[in-house]
Amino acid sequence: MKKICQVFAFILIAAVVQQNAIAQAPKKIPADKQRALQWKPEKGQYYFSHSFVFDYQNKGDKTSGKLKIYLDPVTGAMCFKKESSFGEGGKAFDFVIGFPDGKFIYCGTDDNGKKIRINELVKALKPDAEAKAEQKENFTTYCIPTGNKRVDFGLPSEEYDITYATSDNKDKVWLTQTPFSVYPLYGMEFAEQAVNLPVTFDYMHLLTGNQLVTELNSKDLMLKLVSLEKDPFLAVTKGYQEVKLD
Numbered sequence: 001m002k003k004i005c006q007v008f009a010f011i012l013i014a015a016v017v018q019q020n021a022i023a024q025a026p027k028k029i030p031a032d033k034q035r036a037l038q039w040k041p042e043k044g045q046y047y048f049s050h051s052f053v054f055d056y057q058n059k060g061d062k063t064s065g066k067l068k069i070y071l072d073p074v075t076g077a078m079c080f081k082k083e084s085s086f087g088e089g090g091k092a093f094d095f096v097i098g099f100p101d102g103k104f105i106y107c108g109t110d111d112n113g114k115k116i117r118i119n120e121l122v123k124a125l126k127p128d129a130e131a132k133a134e135q136k137e138n139f140t141t142y143c144i145p146t147g148n149k150r151v152d153f154g155l156p157s158e159e160y161d162i163t164y165a166t167s168d169n170k171d172k173v174w175l176t177q178t179p180f181s182v183y184p185l186y187g188m189e190f191a192e193q194a195v196n197l198p199v200t201f202d203y204m205h206l207l208t209g210n211q212l213v214t215e216l217n218s219k220d221l222m223l224k225l226v227s228l229e230k231d232p233f234l235a236v237t238k239g240y241q242e243v244k245l246d
Helices: 002-023 082-090 131-142 184-191
Strands: 043-060 063-071 078-081 091-097 103-109 115-121 143-152 155-163 170-177 211-217 221-234
Touching: 043 078, 063 082, 063 103, 063 221, 078 184, 078 221, 082 091, 103 170, 131 143, 143 170, 155 211
Parallel strands: none
Antiparallel strands: 043 063, 043 221, 063 078, 078 091, 091 103, 103 115, 143 155, 155 170, 170 211, 211 221
């Protein structure tokens, strides 16, 4: 009897520890030592120490693959490379760098073979008080927690049912709390420069800057975060001549 009670107590303690791990705010992801040497925006040099990768399957157009996004966990800046992010969905851009404040830097080649750089500010990434209130109301109305929780790559995650005002569809989504803003990813939907990711992340109206979709199961799309790890990449904008937009 005593042994059974000890086992039960151990299970209870383990459950409490796991629940506390989920409830706690996510810890910051430390950048590696190279960042101090390589992160030099004043010289057009941006160092990304990590990357996160999604597996996706678009049921509508019958495509599937992986989507990789490079991350600077210190600022929340993200880099999207042609080879691993947007492919032919990004005109002739080699890479795009996005920042939580709405700034985007596009580097690529124009029709004449000239290396160009375009800067854009996406104002939607800095929602005002009214937009934040609407965002909060939408989340409360359409995202219903199922009670299921887990930890994804050290980040607390929770499952929700997403309902819609215009249809009877119901999606399953897992959201994790991140120690950095994910708006550079969601903001791609609002950028004027047409860079199309293979998966739509149109969640600015619904989620805050620290809520990342880690898994989605809907009628048309399956999405799952499969890695978040050290994966250094240096993006150099020097050598790309800035082009002013009208």
